[in-house]
Amino acid sequence: MNEERPVLLEVRNLKKYFPIQKGFLRRVVGYVRAVDGISFAIREGETLGLVGESGCGKTTTGRLILRALEPTEGQILFRKDGEMVDLTRLSRKELKPFRRDMQIIFQDPFSSLNPRMTVMEIVAEPLVIHGLAKGAELEDRVRELLEAVGLKPQHMNRYPYAFSGGQRQRIGIARALALRPKLIVADEPVSALDVSIQAQVLNLLRDLQQEFGLTYLFIAHDLAVVEHISDRVAVMYLGHIVELAPAEALYAEPKHPYTEALLSAIPKPDPDMVTQRILLPGDVPNPANPPPGCKFHTRCRYVETICHEEVPELREITPQHWVACHRADELKLVGVE
Numbered sequence: 001m002n003e004e005r006p007v008l009l010e011v012r013n014l015k016k017y018f019p020i021q022k023g024f025l026r027r028v029v030g031y032v033r034a035v036d037g038i039s040f041a042i043r044e045g046e047t048l049g050l051v052g053e054s055g056c057g058k059t060t061t062g063r064l065i066l067r068a069l070e071p072t073e074g075q076i077l078f079r080k081d082g083e084m085v086d087l088t089r090l091s092r093k094e095l096k097p098f099r100r101d102m103q104i105i106f107q108d109p110f111s112s113l114n115p116r117m118t119v120m121e122i123v124a125e126p127l128v129i130h131g132l133a134k135g136a137e138l139e140d141r142v143r144e145l146l147e148a149v150g151l152k153p154q155h156m157n158r159y160p161y162a163f164s165g166g167q168r169q170r171i172g173i174a175r176a177l178a179l180r181p182k183l184i185v186a187d188e189p190v191s192a193l194d195v196s197i198q199a200q201v202l203n204l205l206r207d208l209q210q211e212f213g214l215t216y217l218f219i220a221h222d223l224a225v226v227e228h229i230s231d232r233v234a235v236m237y238l239g240h241i242v243e244l245a246p247a248e249a250l251y252a253e254p255k256h257p258y259t260e261a262l263l264s265a266i267p268k269p270d271p272d273m274v275t276q277r278i279l280l281p282g283d284v285p286n287p288a289n290p291p292p293g294c295k296f297h298t299r300c301r302y303v304e305t306i307c308h309e310e311v312p313e314l315r316e317i318t319p320q321h322w323v324a325c326h327r328a329d330e331l332k333l334v335g336v337e
C-alpha cells in the first residue's frame with residue numbers, strides 16, 4: 001500500500017455498548033460490549049480486511065462507520081475536501097453529503113434486494129433519492145452501472161428472483177456504486193455465495209476498485225476470503241483488535257495466537273501439505289461479561305499467569321505490525337505459505 005496516499009477514514013477509540021434491560025421498568029442491568037475501544041485508519045484506495053468469528057464486533061464496526069448506529073464513545077474521522085471531519089459530531093442534515101461517499105454491500109444478496117422492484121428501480125433508487133438524475137439520463141446511468149458489474153442492460157426490467165446469487169450480488173454492487181462513493185463497507189459480500197462464484201465477485205470488486213478508485217473495509221469471518229483482496233488485515237476478538245498488519249506479514253508470520261488458530265483453519269490447496277488445525281476450546285466468552293486480563297486467555301494455548309491479570313496493549317512489534325499479546329515477542333507462531 002502506498003504510504004503517501006492520504007488517510008480517508010480514521011477510527012479512534014471507537015466503542016459501542018448495547019444496554020441489557022430487564023423487568024417492567026426496563027432497568028439497565030449491564031452492557032454488551034460489542035466494540036470496545038478500537039482504532040485504525042484506511043488510506044485512499046486501500047482495502048482493509050476486518051476478520052473475526054461471529055459476535056466479535058466487526059459488523060457493528062461497519063455500521064458505526066456508516067452511522068447506522070450511534071457510537072457510545074470515540075471518533076470517526078472521514079476526509080472530505082482535504083479536511084478530516086468527525087462524523088460523530090454531525091447532525092443528520094450535516095451527515096447527508098457524507099452518506100453519498102460511503103456505501104455498503106450486504107452479505108445476503110437474497111434478502112437485501114426488494115423483490116417488488118425491478119433492477120432498474122433498485123439501482124436507480126439512490127440517484128433518485130439524492131436528486132442526481134432523471135429520465136433518459138437516469139436510464140443511461142443505470143445501464144453504465146450494470147455494464148460495470150458485468151450485467152446486461154436488458155436485465156434492467158427484470159425482478160431479483162430471475163437472477164442467481166452471484167448476479168444478485170452484482171446488482172447490489174451496482175446499487176452501491178451508483179453515488180460514486182469513496183468508501184465501501186463490504187459486509188461479508190461473498191459468504192452467502194457458492195465457492196465457485198465467490199472468486200468471480202472478489203475479482204469484480206478488485207477491478208472496480210481500480211476503475212473507480214474505491215477504498216474498501218472488507219468484513220469477513222475467515223481469513224481465507226480476505227487474503228487476496230486485502231492490503232492490510234485487522235483481526236478482531238470480543239470487541240478488540242488483537243492484530244493489525246500488512247496482509248503478507250499477517251499470513252506468513254502471525255504474532256497473535258488467535259490469528260494463528262484462524263490461519264490453521266484455511267484449507268490447503270496441496271493435499272500433501274500437512275498442517276494441524278488448531279481447535280479453540282470452548283466458545284467465545286459472553287461480551288456482556290468478558291474475562292479479565294487478555295480477553296482471549298480462556299481459549300489460548302500459550303496462556304500464562306500475566307494473561308489472567310493484565311490487559312495486553314495493542315503495540316507495534318515490527319514496523320506496521322500491531323499485536324495485543326503479552327508474549328508476542330517470544331512466540332514463534334505458524335502462518336501459511
Ligand code: SF4
Pocket residue numbers: 256257258294295296297298300301302303304307312324325326327328
Ligand atoms: Fe494468549 Fe496471553 Fe497472548 Fe492473550 S496475552 S493471546 S492469553 S499468550
